[in-house]
Amino acid sequence: MSAISILNPRRLAGLLAVLFAAAFLSTAASAQQAASAQAASNWVDYGQGRVRLVSATTGTTGDALLLGLQYDMAPGWEIYWRTPGEAGFPTTIDWTGSRNISDQVIQWPVPGRFKIFGLDTFGYKNKVVLPIPARVARPAEGAQIRAQINFLTCQETCVPHDISLEMNLPGGGGHSEYASLIDRYEALVPTREAGFGLSIERSELVDGSDSGLLQVVALSRIPFTNLDLFVEGPEEYQFAPPDVRISADGLRAVLQVPIALSSFGAIGTPPTLLGNELTLTVVDGGRAFEQTLRTSLGQSEATSFLPFFTIILLAFLGGLILNVMPCVLPVLSIKLLGVVSHGGGDAGAVRRSFLATSAGILFAFLALGTFLVILRSAGASVGWGIQFQQPLFVVTMILVITLFAANMWGMFEIALPQWVSNLTVRGDGGAPRNPHSVGSSFGSGVFATILATPCSAPFLGTAIGFALSRGTVDIYVIFAALGVGMSFPFLIVSALPKLATKLPKPGRWMDTVKKVMGVLLALTAVWLLSVLAVQVSFLSAYVVAGLMTATVVVLWGRRYLSQALRHVAPASIVALAGLAYLTPQFADARGESGGMEVIAWQPFDEAAIPLLVAEGKTVFVNVTAEWCITCQVNKRLVLNRGEVALLLNSGNVVAMEADWTKPDETIAAYLASFRRFGIPFNAIYGPVAPNGLMLPELLKTNVVMETFTRASGQDLLAAAGGY
Amino acid sequence: MNKKTGGIVAGAAAVVAVVAVVFVVLGPDDDSVAGRGDPPTVGQMQNFLIAGTRLPGPTQTWSDGDGKTITLADFRGKVVLVNFWASWCAPCLRELPSINTLQEDLGGDQFEVVAINIDQQGKRVAEPFAQRLKLDALELYLDPRGRISRGVGVQVMPTTILYDRDGLEIGRMEGPAEWDQVDSKNLMRFYIDEPSPS
Numbered sequence: 045m046s047a048i049s050i051l052n053p054r055r056l057a058g059l060l061a062v063l064f065a066a067a068f069l070s071t072a073a074s075a076q077q078a079a080s081a082q083a084a085s086n087w088v089d090y091g092q093g094r095v096r097l098v099s100a101t102t103g104t105t106g107d108a109l110l111l112g113l114q115y116d117m118a119p120g121w122e123i124y125w126r127t128p129g130e131a132g133f134p135t136t137i138d139w140t141g142s143r144n145i146s147d148q149v150i151q152w153p154v155p156g157r158f159k160i161f162g163l164d165t166f167g168y169k170n171k172v173v174l175p176i177p178a179r180v181a182r183p184a185e186g187a188q189i190r191a192q193i194n195f196l197t198c199q200e201t202c203v204p205h206d207i208s209l210e211m212n213l214p215g216g217g218g219h220s221e222y223a224s225l226i227d228r229y230e231a232l233v234p235t236r237e238a239g240f241g242l243s244i245e246r247s248e249l250v251d252g253s254d255s256g257l258l259q260v261v262a263l264s265r266i267p268f269t270n271l272d273l274f275v276e277g278p279e280e281y282q283f284a285p286p287d288v289r290i291s292a293d294g295l296r297a298v299l300q301v302p303i304a305l306s307s308f309g310a311i312g313t314p315p316t317l318l319g320n321e322l323t324l325t326v327v328d329g330g331r332a333f334e335q336t337l338r339t340s341l342g343q344s345e346a347t348s349f350l351p352f353f354t355i356i357l358l359a360f361l362g363g364l365i366l367n368v369m370p371c372v373l374p375v376l377s378i379k380l381l382g383v384v385s386h387g388g389g390d391a392g393a394v395r396r397s398f399l400a401t402s403a404g405i406l407f408a409f410l411a412l413g414t415f416l417v418i419l420r421s422a423g424a425s426v427g428w429g430i431q432f433q434q435p436l437f438v439v440t441m442i443l444v445i446t447l448f449a450a451n452m453w454g455m456f457e458i459a460l461p462q463w464v465s466n467l468t469v470r471g472d473g474g475a476p477r478n479p480h481s482v483g484s485s486f487g488s489g490v491f492a493t494i495l496a497t498p499c500s501a502p503f504l505g506t507a508i509g510f511a512l513s514r515g516t517v518d519i520y521v522i523f524a525a526l527g528v529g530m531s532f533p534f535l536i537v538s539a540l541p542k543l544a545t546k547l548p549k550p551g552r553w554m555d556t557v558k559k560v561m562g563v564l565l566a567l568t569a570v571w572l573l574s575v576l577a578v579q580v581s582f583l584s585a586y587v588v589a590g591l592m593t594a595t596v597v598v599l600w601g602r603r604y605l606s607q608a609l610r611h612v613a614p615a616s617i618v619a620l621a622g623l624a625y626l627t628p629q630f631a632d633a634r635g636e637s638g639g640m641e642v643i644a645w646q647p648f649d650e651a652a653i654p655l656l657v658a659e660g661k662t663v664f665v666n667v668t669a670e671w672c673i674t675c676q677v678n679k680r681l682v683l684n685r686g687e688v689a690l691l692l693n694s695g696n697v698v699a700m701e702a703d704w705t706k707p708d709e710t711i712a713a714y715l716a717s718f719r720r721f722g723i724p725f726n727a728i729y730g731p732v733a734p735n736g737l738m739l740p741e742l743l744k745t746n747v748v749m750e751t752f753t754r755a756s757g758q759d760l761l762a763a764a765g766g767y
Numbered sequence: 768m769n770k771k772t773g774g775i776v777a778g779a780a781a782v783v784a785v786v787a788v789v790f791v792v793l794g795p796d797d798d799s800v801a802g803r804g805d806p807p808t809v810g811q812m813q814n815f816l817i818a819g820t821r822l823p824g825p826t827q828t829w830s831d832g833d834g835k836t837i838t839l840a841d842f843r844g845k846v847v848l849v850n851f852w853a854s855w856c857a858p859c860l861r862e863l864p865s866i867n868t869l870q871e872d873l874g875g876d877q878f879e880v881v882a883i884n885i886d887q888q889g890k891r892v893a894e895p896f897a898q899r900l901k902l903d904a905l906e907l908y909l910d911p912r913g914r915i916s917r918g919v920g921v922q923v924m925p926t927t928i929l930y931d932r933d934g935l936e937i938g939r940m941e942g943p944a945e946w947d948q949v950d951s952k953n954l955m956r957f958y959i960d961e962p963s964p965s
Contacts, residue, residue: 131857161861201942202856202924
């Protein structure tokens, strides 16, 4: 019967089709396997995702080998970090059965925070690669890799898995197609080197209490943007996400982490944290730094030990002192001068005008407070002058202040549209229709406050730092105190209008005062340019400075122009301002590797190197990628600066850059020739070192300079004419 | 008078009718268990899967906190709810207090909750968790080698299995639930009240 049914023509056709399909699929599968056989294990589907081993090289190219454990997880499923949090366990690997590899260490990229059934956990979702560096005893023999991986994945339920993965690597070979994938995740592994310009100043237990706050002070050489902190300590404790306060210049941050006993697990007395070691991982944008530190005794920098009343007093004083800071002084003084120029006038009008300005200041402070409250509730880490992290805002301020300075120097009269001039100050001391109009006085108060934000005054930081660590009501109270403080002089004048009406009559002295004010404003603009330099680049700061100078020149030169040309002046100022706006964007979009480079990089051309060296040139090679934060840090702190920048741009040195943002065979092969798997990679070639000298991953100016000398056999800086 | 008598008669009739209906709906059915209606797998219990055929429970053993060997047979004569948990399993930790309350409320000579910890480190890890979770109505049971959990085919945590008085598997649930809520108690009572086949 069965023989007959098989011979049934329709069945036969079906059978043949199945066999054919199977043959085709197996051929396709084996072809695919052949393509990646040596650099990856098969995917193993475990129901909630799939996992495989990958290798950065197609074989054992040296005594170091870089593997990766690649997870592709179904949506919502989590696997765990080395410290899983309140529940979970990390991936472990049993390498029994492997041959010719040793010292495998799983590296852990920065985890995410996930709440699962109300418990705080650390782990990964969607996609992750755990980089696994290993040693190879005999590179020529290749390696046999057998990994028994044990891991847990959880969502609504938890599923532990035990999965065998295997991969065989031949001796030799080059970079595999997975090199840049593994490298990308390796870039997310916190470094223990004093890298990325990140460091931890101290870790302390506030008031020595195990149930209070852990305070960590972190420093950075480029401004912090999006700071987080992971704390690993005795399992009896759990550490909440930090409350972050960043200093005005963005380079110092105080992170306070509420300490609580873990929901589960602790029995009896948990160990005291004071003097105990904690592993701290500071993460900022793509940078991550970890350090194990002994906890010392400290006092909260949030100054929460200060009574609230003291804080309010400090806020008041801080606001008051703001009046004499360079960024506000000119604006408010202009107002006083405006009053003077009217030779006093009606006391009632003066009173109304000054009260309106006070109200404007208070309003602006409360608006700022509201802004910070909203940002904070959105989970952003906020600080005084947070808007200065936004290059466009900084450019706006530079522009406004430059125009004001020019105005003070008498180069032009503010002829803004009516509604704007109603809101702003009549700096020309001219005769607006109603100099004490309530609307314009209110506007000048608001404007003065906005101008005040980049300025830090004594007591101000303390008060605002305190405010930001507290609740919404406290923020409003403290910001109100700041506003009252700043408007205090105006309140006094409005109480005693005679103070204003008795000032001397306007005259030459007023011109002098205005010139001085203009200089103060110009200095404020210079300070803002320095902010821009750190934020974007030195070059963009120079460009903006140049554009601003041009603006002033146009304003000044206008009067010497013919009537016809004079009309061109406003248009050219608008054009200059537009260019100033474009500058940081242009630099941003192109990144550090774009057209706004400090260094005249040439595209990487390996074949050209020996020729250049034969000509007596020294060649500097920089392999970088957009996702490589260390590369950016190297550029910003070393390559684009001082002696190194000077050398790279000098005629004796050829600076070559290879962009490894996307996988690239040529670059991969080049890196492989140095037995390196990752970037940053820098090398210097010269007559003394035709094969190139490798630089450490984290560049230091003195090391780069020394290597230049070693590779070229001469003091290149001296040859280039020094400074 | 007449009116009053009529009222009494009508009332008595109503009572008889209600009793009759209740007897028909809830009364014992000589023919089969199915006559009691479907098991109430609703609400919190909607993911509780009733086995098509009741198969014998595991013969593998586990141990109590003192190292004494325990098997399912030790609970013969009781309806037993076996819950597998681990310290690394967040949903398990979440539902354990409700499992403890279920034992407090329904545990006795008819029903018992057995919570088995499968942490590899055994008592050292399980006991502190049990204490912190205040599982004082539950015995500490350990299966660090995974003998019983593998024996019953636990793949997903938490898994909770219900056995009848004869040690046959009634059904199981993968995933957490609020075990001390009415949905769960109704399901437990449904099987506690199940007439013995013998």
